[in-house]
Amino acid sequence: MKASPRQQRILLDLQDLDNTLARLRRKRTTLPERAELAGLSGDAADARTKFMAAQRELDTQNADLERIEADVALVQQRRDRDEQLLAASTSSKEAQALQSELETLTRRKSELEDRELELMEVQERALAAFASAEQLLAGVDARRTEIEARLTSAEQRIDRELASNAEERAGLAAELQRDILGLYEELRARIGIGAARLRGNVSEASNMALAPAELSDIRAAAPDELVFCPGTGAILVRVDEE
Incomplete structure (x- = not known):
């Protein structure tokens, strides 16, 4: 699936907001x-x-x-x-x-x-x-x-x-392609996280370093090609390559 680097960065912002919303809901109940x-x-x-x-x-x-x-x-x-x-x-x-x-x-x-x-x-x-x-x-x-x-x-x-935060999230979601947003929501509902950063060789979705072969495959992918965390399946956004 294709997604421009900007769309992928929006996914990260969306995930950050979802994390904030989840944290606030937990804080409210506790x-x-x-x-x-x-x-x-x-x-x-x-x-x-x-x-x-x-x-x-x-x-x-x-x-x-x-x-x-x-x-x-x-x-x-x-x-x-x-x-x-x-x-x-x-x-x-x-x-x-x-x-x-x-x-x-x-x-x-x-x-x-x-x-x-x-x-x-x-x-x-x-x-x-x-x-x-x-x-x-x-x-x-x-x-x-x-x-x-x-x-x-x-x-x-x-x-x-x-x-x-919900209002800001709605604005970000409106900027995403429908299929990209749908994939993000499906992943977040299934594994708890939709998108995460790839910093160096570390996936922030799993907080683990990728194997050299996995990292090589991801680096070989085009900038607008969606790549995924081998450990969790979440979308990986290559922030250090932008």
């Missing part, structure tokens, strides 16, 4: 921020578990304290009622019964208030644990937001580079 986010997932799950456990404990203590407070209020209401009845009673028997009940209610209220104080201390510890878990979760969320912002910024930079 951005360090992705690894950071993956590593953060375990911390996030742990923080979420601790937060939910602290929230459940705090809810339990709040509910227990509310029940005790309701019991205290109920006992107080009964004491207030009995005191009013006692003040209005004219019966000594009734007054004695009311006085006995008041003493019982007083003891009950004292017990409930002692329990209330204990629960308030437990609630205070639960509240502190909840605040700590909430702060931990917020910190993880803030880190995730910051990493995601950096990831988006890095992706956008690479996408701009990809778009610019």
Whole structure:
């Protein structure tokens, strides 16, 4: 197949751009921020578990304290009622019964208030644990937001580079003969490289020196004759003969 030296040089430029595009795509998929986010997932799950456990404990203590407070209020209401009845009673028997009940209610209220104080201390510890878990979760969320912002910024930079290089590639491809471009694309799809330089006796497609007989055959070919790397099959462009 024939291709002018200029067409062959365009092939090298096209391969350089394809290498750049491949490198940028790999860079995009292996951005360090992705690894950071993956590593953060375990911390996030742990923080979420601790937060939910602290929230459940705090809810339990709040509910227990509310029940005790309701019991205290109920006992107080009964004491207030009995005191009013006692003040209005004219019966000594009734007054004695009311006085006995008041003493019982007083003891009950004292017990409930002692329990209330204990629960308030437990609630205070639960509240502190909840605040700590909430702060931990917020910190993880803030880190995730910051990493995601950096990831988006890095992706956008690479996408701009990809778009610019893709546009340049399209321009170069349009300058190539259709059959030359088709051969290049077929080789690149099959072996991973379409064209490479021949520097001295070294093929940059295989990074190996050619045998004397192989090199002799290539040097004997006309400048517009396409030659190929014996090791890989990629198009070889003789840059040092131009």
